[in-house]
Amino acid sequence: MAAFQERVFSGVQPTGNLHLGNYLGAISRFVPLQDQYDCIYCVVDMHAITVPQDPAELKRQIREVTAAFLAAGIDATRHIVFNQSQVSEHAELAWVFNCVARIGWMNRMTQFKEKAGKDRENASLGLYAYPSLMAADILAYRATHVPVGEDQKQHLELTRDIAQKFNNDYAASIAERGFGDAFFPLTEPLIQGPAMRIMSLRDGTKKMSKSDPSDYSRINLTDDADTIAQKIRKAKTDPEPLPSEEKGLEGRPEADNLVGIFAALQGIPRTEVLRQYGGGQFSAFKAALIDLAVDRLGPLGADMKRLVNDPAYIDSVLIDGADRARAIAKPTIDAVKDILGFVRAK
Template identity: 40%
Template sequence: MNHSKFRFSVRFQSTVRNIDFNPESLSLTPRSTVFSLIQPTGRFHLGNYLGAVRNWKDIVEYAPEPTRLIFGVADLHAITIPKNAKELRDNRFEAIASLLSTGIDTEKAVLYHQSAVHEHAELSWILSCLVSMGNLNRMTQWKSKSSNVGQNASLGLYSYPVLQAADILLYKSNFVPVGDDQSQHLELSRTIAESFNRTFGKTFPLPNTILAPTRKILSLKNPEKKMSKSDPAQNSCLYITDEPDIISKKIKKAVTDSISHEFKYDPEKRPGVSNLINIVSGIQKKKIKDIEQEISAFKDHKQFKDYVTDIIIEELKPSRLKFNELLSNKDYLYQAVEKGNEKARVVAQQTIKEVKQKVGLE
């Protein structure tokens, strides 16, 4: 593993403080809790990997003792838009296999299914009674997602941010590693925590947002939008389970441009090239300018794309092999996640008991 420094952003209230993140000495406060969930969309794509789970793995590996680390699969969030039941079941365990395949050590971190801990839903209801509709109406993800379904948008989709706040506060989380698109939800979580503390007495710490060091990974076919499994153009999305020949094929077909004498990072004028440079930067944990220096002598797109392909194949090989091994051992997956479920329940039960006592429900 490359132990060179790379950058996280930690959001404190309305400001962002950038810190150098040395994996061997994480800047976490003593006895802090780091928490994050990811939706179960099946096997992870490169955006999931670089934007979230590889950072979780680094945190697990290098977080100082005694840091409490809780990561899991947000399967309650997954049903805000109903899905086929079998597909959801498969996706839930493919997500666990994907997390384990990236190297997350379950001896050091809790790895669980959100739906296995009913306190998430219970705390969500209590918190929803403190949140104004005005705050929820301002959520940009609600505006974006509801525009696709119009009047059929569900209450669950609308109140999604309250459940997300409950997820975070249930474990009294101090740090939440997320992508840029979740920053607004973390700000709302802080607002909800402040409201509860003001109304019922200090209960929750205010969670800080840890922004991943890698910029958003974009579609290989349309670098104007982010990489997504739901994209109908499947060559737009790279999965951590893709075989080397598939990776090579997708990168060869990736949109770039007609400029072949140099390869520079310029998201506005050269989004396709910039996306591939960003991928390499994320994998190698190097600054964009250092990648530009490495590729400065390349003469054509083939040389550039071969370079990108080799780096991706090398990075994803261990995860691909481990994922395939895990899916052939479903009993192990069930045992691993149930162990995490039990650990998560212990923490959740303590918090919900305290909350209900303060609210007057016990």
């Protein structure tokens, strides 16, 4: 296969109410990658409109996700931070991929079935074609790596299938234009330790979500210290003390979740958390978790609020990032048009 420059791409939807699950599961994991790769981090606002959005709220949420990126420690000068809709090459390449991907592939995408629910006939075409746009997001930059969670693995496999089919279908044209035996890389998943799945503070069997009607089910990144403390104190537990070994957490989803949150915030193995607090009551453990969460999340939330209150600065970051993203994506699209046989201005 052809050699490709190593590059990471990842995107976060501007869905509002960013919470601890978004931070530990995705955003915090983007930061260390900056020391190993060229990174492109995108606020995927075109994906957001696959379901109805309030325009004013969407704009606020785009800026909030950008603020979270910056507050978490992503360096928008060394790397690229932008919102997807400013770079039209995403949409152009998505259409090409709509013509490469097969209906059968799309029908196997489980996330569409989950998001569309029972009223599938009333779902938008955009929601159905979402994975094709996701492939375009990644391959517009010929990205070699994507940090993925469990719920995105199937979409990355589809991205690889689309890249492979494009490379095969247009092999002669690709070689003729000096790109060797492949124009698009087969993007690899980037696994950073165990998958971080943060569950609801009110029900350890459900994922932490902004759509949960109870605000006590989640810790929002903009929550102040008192709110964080109150939510952790009220977090559901069980009457048993914490075990000293992981097998003691089986069948105890709420305890398991709190131990996982502590381990992730502290950056230590779960076994070490249980070694320190095993055998003790939840009250003492929760007190320690409150101190840790406030220490880690307090500065992040304060920085996010400061940044959100300066929309002109946020917008300048996004515009600069979009300019630099376009400088990479446009040559990709131009080459794709040449490979396909389109006529274009040169």
